Amino acid sequence: MIKICGITNLEDLKLIASLRPDAVGFVFARSPRQVGIEAVKKMVDELPPGISTFGVFVNPEKDLVDFAIREAGIDIVQLHGDESPEFCKLFPQRVVKALRVKADDDLDRFKVYEPYVRGFLVDAWCAQSYGGTGKRVDLELAKRLCGMFKRPVILAGGLDPSNLDEVLTCVQPFGVDVSSGVEERPGKKDLKRVKDFIIIARRFGL
Numbered sequence: 001m002i003k004i005c006g007i008t009n010l011e012d013l014k015l016i017a018s019l020r021p022d023a024v025g026f027v028f029a030r031s032p033r034q035v036g037i038e039a040v041k042k043m044v045d046e047l048p049p050g051i052s053t054f055g056v057f058v059n060p061e062k063d064l065v066d067f068a069i070r071e072a073g074i075d076i077v078q079l080h081g082d083e084s085p086e087f088c089k090l091f092p093q094r095v096v097k098a099l100r101v102k103a104d105d106d107l108d109r110f111k112v113y114e115p116y117v118r119g120f121l122v123d124a125w126c127a128q129s130y131g132g133t134g135k136r137v138d139l140e141l142a143k144r145l146c147g148m149f150k151r152p153v154i155l156a157g158g159l160d161p162s163n164l165d166e167v168l169t170c171v172q173p174f175g176v177d178v179s180s181g182v183e184e185r186p187g188k189k190d191l192k193r194v195k196d197f198i199i200i201a202r203r204f205g206l
């Protein structure tokens with residue numbers, strides 16, 4: 001499963017869709033990649049069938065998430081902040097909970113989310129920003145997290161075409177997610193890098 005995250009414009013969306021990732025992500029949280037509901041709706045309307053849509057939120061109000069599902073056609077709610085298990089429970093079968101991890105984390109604390117989520121996305125902890133940071137997750141930590149849940153785990157955090165082969169040789173996640181590693185600049189994707197990323201991930205059966 002391959003997810004290309006942080007898409008901000010129709011031109012990138014159409015070109016990326018032609019490369020057939022499994023999912024695309026739109027960031028509703030404050031970010032250089034932030035997009036509004038109307039703009040996302042226009043992009044989702046242009047997507048061919050078979051590519052699912054993730055909406056990325058950080059500590060959102062429930063109403064905003066409901067609105068994005070209803071008006072913009074968001075399939076999966078990616079909660080990338082400090083949302084509680086109870087908040088995840090409000091969107092049955094839709095939540096992918098981002099776990100932003102650092103080396104000395106107590107990983108067992110994430111277990112409580114499992115009954116309420118569809119899956120997890122593992123990303124690197126960063127004090128300055130919630131996501132899209134290009135920071136890598138320690139590979140031993142990623143391995144432990146990928147083996148720890150019954151739910152699918154998507155690996156993110158600093159992946160790019162130059163390191164994906166090495167990472168996937170070491171860790172076998174359900175899926176991979178990338179944002180800054182396939183960009184020309186924040187919010188503008190580099191199609192060659194997206195293509196290379198997808199080719200490498202598919203070689204590992206993702």
Ligand SMILES: O=C(O)c1ccccc1NCC(=O)[C@H](O)[C@H](O)COP(=O)(O)O
Pocket residue numbers: 005006025027029030031032033056057058080123129130131132133134135156157158159177178179180181
């Ligand atoms: O991408 C952002 O700007 C962002 C901002 C705030 C919260 C989450 C955000 N992105 C979430 C993603 O799913 C990214 O793809 C993930 O963090 C990996 O990013 P990168 O390390 O740049 O590949």
